[in-house]
Amino acid sequence: MVLVLARLDKRKTNVRRIVLIAVMTALSIVSRFIFAAVPAFKPMAAIIILTGMYLGCEAGFMCGALTAFLSNFYFGQGPWTPFQMVAFGLVGVTAGLLASSLKKRRIVLVIYGIVAGIFYSFFMDIWTMLWAYSGLNLAGYIAAIATAVPYTVLYAASNVVFLLLLERPFGRRLGRIIHKYRI
Amino acid sequence: MTERLHPVSMMIFFLFTIILPAFTGNPCFYLLSFLMGLIMLFNTLPSRTVARSLTLYIVLPVLIACFNSLFYHDGSTILFYLNGMRITFEAFAYGMSSGLMVNSVLIWCRLLSHYFTGDKIMYLFGTFSPKTALIISMVLRFVPMYREHIDAYRNTQKLLGIYGEGTLFERIRGEFKIFGGFLSWLLEHSMTTSDSMTARGYGAARRRAFKLFSFKSFDTVICIIVLLSAGFNIYCIITGVFRTEFYPMIIFPPLSLNGFIAGIMFITVSALPTAADIIYRIKCRKTYE
Numbered sequence: 001m002v003l004v005l006a007r008l009d010k011r012k013t014n015v016r017r018i019v020l021i022a023v024m025t026a027l028s029i030v031s032r033f034i035f036a037a038v039p040a041f042k043p044m045a046a047i048i049i050l051t052g053m054y055l056g057c058e059a060g061f062m063c064g065a066l067t068a069f070l071s072n073f074y075f076g077q078g079p080w081t082p083f084q085m086v087a088f089g090l091v092g093v094t095a096g097l098l099a100s101s102l103k104k105r106r107i108v109l110v111i112y113g114i115v116a117g118i119f120y121s122f123f124m125d126i127w128t129m130l131w132a133y134s135g136l137n138l139a140g141y142i143a144a145i146a147t148a149v150p151y152t153v154l155y156a157a158s159n160v161v162f163l164l165l166l167e168r169p170f171g172r173r174l175g176r177i178i179h180k181y182r183i
Numbered sequence: 184m185t186e187r188l189h190p191v192s193m194m195i196f197f198l199f200t201i202i203l204p205a206f207t208g209n210p211c212f213y214l215l216s217f218l219m220g221l222i223m224l225f226n227t228l229p230s231r232t233v234a235r236s237l238t239l240y241i242v243l244p245v246l247i248a249c250f251n252s253l254f255y256h257d258g259s260t261i262l263f264y265l266n267g268m269r270i271t272f273e274a275f276a277y278g279m280s281s282g283l284m285v286n287s288v289l290i291w292c293r294l295l296s297h298y299f300t301g302d303k304i305m306y307l308f309g310t311f312s313p314k315t316a317l318i319i320s321m322v323l324r325f326v327p328m329y330r331e332h333i334d335a336y337r338n339t340q341k342l343l344g345i346y347g348e349g350t351l352f353e354r355i356r357g358e359f360k361i362f363g364g365f366l367s368w369l370l371e372h373s374m375t376t377s378d379s380m381t382a383r384g385y386g387a388a389r390r391r392a393f394k395l396f397s398f399k400s401f402d403t404v405i406c407i408i409v410l411l412s413a414g415f416n417i418y419c420i421i422t423g424v425f426r427t428e429f430y431p432m433i434i435f436p437p438l439s440l441n442g443f444i445a446g447i448m449f450i451t452v453s454a455l456p457t458a459a460d461i462i463y464r465i466k467c468r469k470t471y472e
Contacts, residue, residue, distance in 0.1 A: 015385055019377040022318045023369055026325030033330060062318065070322055077296035079201070079288050143254050169363045177370045 016183050017059070024051040025063045029071040036075075040154040044071075045116055046162035048088055052095030053102050054174045060092025080127055087123040091116045103171070106164070113163045117156030121148055184401065184463045185227070185456040190303040192402040192409075197299070199409050200453055201291040203416055205284055209425035209436070210276075213283035215446060219453035220290035226457045227297055240290070244282025251278030257430040277429040306395055321376075329369070336361050405455060412448035419445045 028047040035042050044067055052060025068084035095102065095112070102109050128144040145152075177183070188196070204216035217240075224233050251274050253265075258273025301323050308316035340361060419425060424442045428434040436442065 015381050016374060016377040018314060018318060019321065019373045019380070020370075022321035023325060023373040025318065026322045026329055027366075027369065029322065029326050030329045030333070033326075034333075062315075066315075066318065066322060070319065070326075073296060073301075074326075076293075077299075078292045139254065165359065169359075169366060173363075173366050173370055177374065181374055 014183060016181060017055070020055060020177075020183065021051070021059045021062050024048075024055070024059070025066045025070065028063065028067045029074070032067075032071050032075070040151045041158040043158065043162035043166065045088065045091055045120060045155070045159050046113065046166055048092045049095040049102075049112065049116060049159070049163060050166060050170050050174075052092040053099045054171065054178070055096075056099070057093045057096030060094075060096040061089045062092075064088030064090070064092035080124070083124060083127040087120050090123075091120060106167070109163055109167060110160050113159035114156045117159045118152055121145075121152035121155050124148070184459040186298055186300075187399075188298075188405065188456070189396045189398050189402040190299075190306045192398070192405045193298060193303065194307065195409050196405055196452070196456070197291060197295045199413050201288055201295065203413060203449070204287050206420055207416070207425040208420075209427050210280035210283055211435075212425060212446070212449070213280060213287050215449060216287040216453070217283055217290060219450060220287060220294060223294055223453065223457050224290060226460055227294065240286050243286060243289075244279050247282035247285065248275045248278030251275070251281070259431045273429050273431065273433060276433055280427075280429070302395060329365075332368070333361065333365055336365055401459065408455065409452055412445075412452050415448055416445050 024047065028044045028051075031043045031047060048060060048064045048067060051063040055063075065085040065088060068088045069081060072078070072081050072084070094116070098108075098112065102112060122145065125141060125144040125148055128148070129141040185193075200216065200220070204212050207213075221233070221240075252270050253268075255274040255277070256269040256271060258269075258271030260272035262270045262272050262275070264270070301320075305316050305320055308319060340357065345357070345360075419441050422441075424436060424439055424445065426436055
């Protein structure tokens with residue numbers, strides 16, 4: 001984490017890029033507010049995936065990690081924050097790596113949305129296990145996954161829904177901005 | 184007093200109180216840490232708010248204990264059989280103990296998020312990664328701004344009668360229209376922001392952030408005491424002063440002088456900010472009387 005931040009600082013990045021990262025992070029936090037009433041059904045991951053897709057790996061990571069970190073200031077900070085940061089960060093990075101195929105075919109995007117939802121849920125279950133049993137414990141991990149199944153489904157479903165709904169308007173507008181201002 | 188601590192010493196303090204009790208593995212220490220956190224919480228938040236969240240802190244260990252005893256059947260003291268599964272006292276006690284640990288970490292995290300405000304985070308990030316600090320500060324500004332903007336946008340559309348009434352499907356479509364318009368504005372606005380940043384000389388030369396906090400004597404005291412007590416506690420953890428066995432039988436560690444001293448040290452550290460707050464308040468009252 002620290003290494004990524006240090007790398008970002010060393011490189012000479014465009015001001016516009018930095019502002020875009022900040023804007024996308026703020027947007028995903030706001031989206032968490034809009035859907036605050038519905039548990040687990042949030043467009044956050046979808047927005048992070050789109051950021052990774054259109055702005056690259058680093059932006060995806062920053063957006064994911066900072067979304068988790070900063071939105072928890074509104075929703076409650078806790079020992080889960082680092083785990084959320086890493087999970088969302090990885091989701092963003094992977095989206096950046098797969099960018100070209102994600103942009104080309106919608107079915108790949110849908111599959112990635114599902115995989116990202118499942119990954120996020122399983123990653124957070126590692127936290128639950130470490131937490132409840134204060135150590136590695138396979139049975140506890142399986143129990144945690146089993147209890148979190150509805151959440152896993154909700155995460156995956158919300159990712160797919162929001163990715164499908166947001167991909168086109170987002171892609172069009174971000175593409176236009178990137179083209180217009182040469183970012 | 185506590186909110187005026189230097190971010191570094193505050194970070195050290197909270198790292199100590201959040202992480203250390205979790206590694207002791209001793210339910211008595213968890214309880215101690217939880218109680219100290221509760222005292223500090225009562226000192227910082229209005230007591231009604233704290234009292235309301237007390238139910239959570241009571242229910243949580245019981246829930247975890249029940250969950251643990253349903254999945255774990257080790258232990259020698261069998262309470263009863265449930266569908267042929269052994270429900271043991273040890274598993275229940277272990278659950279209670281982990282629940283207490285969860286409680287203690289939760290309560291200290293809550294205090295952390297209360298005291299560790301945006302300016303302190305900015306300060307800490309600004310020293311080692313100015314760009315991240317910049318992004319964070321922009322995000323913290325953008326979030327309330329966007330919420331206001333979305334509301335304004337929605338109200339305008341409603342007033343014009345473009346959307347707002349009709350079936351659920353139409354309303355959802357309206358929301359998406361708003362979102363689309365908002366998105367266009369957002370991206371253009373971000374470009375304007377970045378242009379204005381460049382125009383004002385961002386990235387033109389090496390700059391340093393204005394230092395908001397200074398390291399006072401109270402910070403030095405806190406740092407020294409926390410580090411001393413952390414060292415002693417870690418020594419105790421390594422030598423197994425706190426080690427408690429749960430399976431197959433609950434074995435508490437023998438009462439020892441080291442464990443006692445470690446407990447006292449923890450109490451001293453975790454009570455320091457509260458004590459400073461109370462002393463400060465008394466002083467203030469005296470000057471007014």
